[in-house]
Amino acid sequence: GAGVSQTPSNKVTEKGKYVELRCDPISGHTALYWYRQSLGQGPEFLIYFQGTGAADDSGLPNDRFFAVRPEGSVSTLKIQRTERGDSAVYLCASSAQSYNEQFFGPGTRLTVL
Amino acid sequence: AQSVAQPEDQVNVAEGNPLTVKCTYSVSGNPYLFWYVQYPNRGLQFLLKYITGDNLVKGSYGFEAEFNKSQTSFHLKKPSALVSDSALYFCAVRLSSNTGKLIFGQGTTLQVKP
Numbered sequence: 001g002a003g004v005s006q007t008p009s010n011k012v013t014e015k016g017k018y019v020e021l022r023c024d025p026i027s028g029h030t031a032l033y034w035y036r037q038s039l040g041q042g043p044e045f046l047i048y049f050q051g052t053g054a055a056d057d058s059g060l061p062n063d064r065f066f067a068v069r070p071e072g073s074v075s076t077l078k079i080q081r082t083e084r085g086d087s088a089v090y091l092c093a094s095s096a097q098s099y100n101e102q103f104f105g106p107g108t109r110l111t112v113l
Numbered sequence: 114a115q116s117v118a119q120p121e122d123q124v125n126v127a128e129g130n131p132l133t134v135k136c137t138y139s140v141s142g143n144p145y146l147f148w149y150v151q152y153p154n155r156g157l158q159f160l161l162k163y164i165t166g167d168n169l170v171k172g173s174y175g176f177e178a179e180f181n182k183s184q185t186s187f188h189l190k191k192p193s194a195l196v197s198d199s200a201l202y203f204c205a206v207r208l209s210s211n212t213g214k215l216i217f218g219q220g221t222t223l224q225v226k227p
Contacts, residue, residue, distance in 0.1 A: 004156075031213050042117075042203050042217030043157070056214055091157070095213065099164075101147060102215065104157040 002026065004105035006092050012111045013082055021077040021108045025094030032075050033102060034067055035059075035091040043091055049075060082112045115140045117206050119218035126194045126225055134189040134221045136204030145207040146187040147215065148178055152200045160202075163187060174198070194225045 005024040013019050025032050031050055035043035045059040049069045060066075064082075069075040079086055089109050093102035116139045126132045138144055148160040161172025168180045178189045187204060201222050205215040 033213055033215075035215075035217075040219075042205075042219050043215070045214045045216065048213045050213075056212055059214070093157075099145070099207075099213070101159045101162055102213070103159065104149075106156045 004092055004094055004103055006090075006105040006108050008108060009106065010109045010111075012113065014113050015082060015084060017082050017112075019079050019082055019110065021079075021090050021092075021110070023075045023077070023092030023094075023105060025073065025075070025092070026103055027073075029094035029096055029103075030072070031095045031097060031100075031102075032069060033093040033095075034075070034077050035093065037089045037091055037107070039088075046077070079110075082110075084112045086110060087112045115206065115208070115216050117204050117216050117218040119202075119204055119221045121221050122219075123222040123224060126223070128196050128225050128227050129193050132189075132191050132194045132198070132223065132225070134202050134204075134223060136187045136189065136218060138185050138187065138204075138206045140206055140208060140216075142208055146178075146180060147205040147207070148172065148176070148187075148189050149203045149205060149217075150200050151203065151220075157203065160189070194223075196225050196227055199223055199225045 007022045033048045034046040037043045047057040052072045064080045067077045089107040091107045093104045095102045146163040149157040163170045163180045171177045204218040
């Protein structure tokens with residue numbers, strides 16, 4: 001079956017611009033996660049949805065970052081006023097329940113110039 | 114604070130030899146432990162997990178891991194390495210509550226030479 005998909009695969013933007021990153025989870029998975037991976041580091045947790053609601057957003061670095069999952073399926077990670085330090089690979093994952101293993105998408109590589 | 118440590122940036126092993134990739138953790142409560150592998154230009158792939166029960170967990174591609182509560186370790190092992198096992202390996206931990214948040218180690222590059 002189809003895995004987790006993320007679009008775009010690459011995004012180049014200028015400092016100060018707004019970006020949206022999209023995640024399509026595995027069909028039927030109720031839990032969805034966003035992580036950020038910088039070069040040479042392990043993924044860093046950002047936010048986790050159970051259904052439509054954000055169950056844990058403790059990893060969002062500041063109020064420029066926001067994520068939604070309005071219908072409990074597709075999720076969008078939104079970054080306002082991008083900074084060069086936001087450059088990273090943004091990973092999305094989903095799982096059947098919050099306690100199951102997470103299946104990761106290929107990521108979106110964000111470059112802020 | 115909750116954390117995961119992978120003390121080796123890189124592990125080198127000859128094909129056919131056993132391999133071990135080390136992981137230690139620090140969490141309060143009973144941990145759920147995971148290993149993921151990342152191949153170049155590909156997403157993270159789930160290898161195995163420990164939730165409860167037998168301390169030796171078997172996973173994909175012939176990998177296994179041993180949970181040691183007293184040493185707070187969850188080392189990844191394989192009896193006979195393949196060149197195709199060369200990749201970046203991540204250990205991760207999640208609390209036993211319902212939160213889905215994973216805390217990852219910094220990763221260990223495994224290089225298997227023919």
